[in-house]
Structures are given as C-alpha cells and as structure tokens.
Amino acid sequence: MSPATRSALMSRIRGKDTAPELLLARLLRRSRKRFQVHQRDLPGRPDIVFRRAKVAVFVDGDFWHGWRFPVWRLKLSEKWEAKIEANRRRDMRNHARLRRAGWTVVRIWEHQLKADPGACLLRVLMAVEEGPRDGPDGLVTSQRQ
Template sequence: MADFLSPAERSARMARIRSNDTAPEVTLRRALHRLGLRYVLHKKGLPGKPDLVFPKHRTVVFVHGCFWHRHEGCKVASTPKSNTQFWTDKFDRNVARDAQVQDALLAQGWHVFVVWECDLQSKTRANLRAETLAADIRREPDIEKVRSKDFRFRQAHRRASVQKQKGRRHARRIPTSASANIK
C-alpha cells in the first residue's frame, strides 16, 4: 500500500514525534507525584536515560510506546505495510537496545520497571497503573529473592558464555597431525 502523504508531509509528521515529555509519560508522572513519589527526569548518567529515576528506591521506570518498542499482544504494535524490511530492522534494533539497557541497569543494581503506553490510555487505567507501580517501587525487595534471582541470572549468563566459547572452539578445531601419524 502506497503512503497517502507526500514525503514532505511524512517528514513533518515524523518530526513531531517526541522522545521526552510524551502524553503517557506526563500522565504517569502526575499520578506518581500525586501519590507522593519524587523522581528525577531523564538522568543522563544512567544507561538509556530512563524516563523516571527514583534514587531513594534505586528504581528506574521507562514509559514505552507500544508501536516503537513492540509491546507483545498490543494492537498498536503493528508493522507498517510500506518499507516493511526497514521497519522490521528498526523495531528489532529498538527491542535489542531496550534489553541491553535493562541488563546494564540490573547489573548496576537498579530495579527496572516498564510501563506501556496502552496502560495509560484512560485516566482510570493510568491511576490504577500508577498505584500498583508506586506500591512496587516502595516495596522493600526480599533480599533472598534478589540474591537468588541475581545468582540465577549470573549462572545463566555463565552457561551462555561457556556455550558460546565451546562453539568457537569446535568451529576452529583443526585436525591434528597425530591422527595422521597413526598406522
């Protein structure tokens, strides 16, 4: 299907897409502030510049758009019909970057929450989501759970790197001359 906008109109429309202070982000910020939580916006020293940073609770929150960050099962996360390969590659890069940022923050000891745009569509849903998020942020983590999760994460990471190393060793294996000398 051809684009119904001219290239100039499409460019102007794409230029209006904001990365900071989006409507869902502002809605969540207001609701959390109303619930008594104080935060820092877009802290540059952290990986991915999280939308909301709660230093007191060592927690970060990302407000993701369903379309750009590929919310699983959401009807908004559709793929455009024109230039499909470009969009698929772009979405894959976005999702991979999101995973890398979350892993980096977890490795630094931060708690990471993702709130999706569709969770903030109506005022009622936004307030409900803000209340559950506020409770999760304020909840003291069970240290044993955190340790076991961290241990399991490190174990899985080690297993993956060992598998990768084994694959490299097997791929580079060269037949030895010892087997050629056997008579």
C-alpha cells in the first residue's frame, strides 16, 4: 500500500463516536441510564461516564488498544508496534489513576461488543448498580475488568 493510500485510509479512522461506542450508548439509553461521554476532566477521557456511581467505561478497539498484543506484535513494523505499545501503557496509567481516585473502570473490547452486546451492557449496568466502592483509604477495593 502506498503511503498516500495508507494515509487516506488511516485518516478515516475515528478516535471517538466509533460504531462500538455508539452501539453501547444506544443500549444504555434504551435501559434508561443517564451518562456522559468523553469527559475531559477524567484521566483517559472515558467513552462513557456515570458520575454518581463513579463508573468509567472504555470501549477499546482491538487493534489500537492491543487486544492480545503479544501474540501479533511481531507482525507489525517498528513504528506501529511502538504506537500500540504506547497506547497500552497510556491505558494502564489512566486505569490506575481512575482507580486511585475511587472510580470503577469497565473496559469493553470491540470484539466482545460485536459478539455479545447484551453481556457487555450487563457488565456496565452491574458496575453502575454497585456504585462507588471506596475502601478505608479511599481506594477501590476490588477490580473489575
């Protein structure tokens, strides 16, 4: 693929309001849950936020966020391997920052949403129902992912 063709193709990839995000948002609206999207004041700018319950939801693309990255990382050029590895490190940093602030973080992968949207919706609704889970030191006491 020529650099111009690749550039044109990559420019069409969205960073927010992707099809998987919009699908999950539609399912949440049908379940009558109120939420916010892409909140800039939170680490990582979560795709969906339930402030009262302190739940941050990320809908991650399998390629860009490196689902099972160690299995296929060697098939990439150095540039792309470094890019996806940097994305994964940033995701882990933001996850940790949110958890330290008392947030529950739910990560939904693109392939999970395609395979079983109902199960993904249920995971989010269960996290929202449980609400904030702060321990005595202000940290979340259990990790869900």
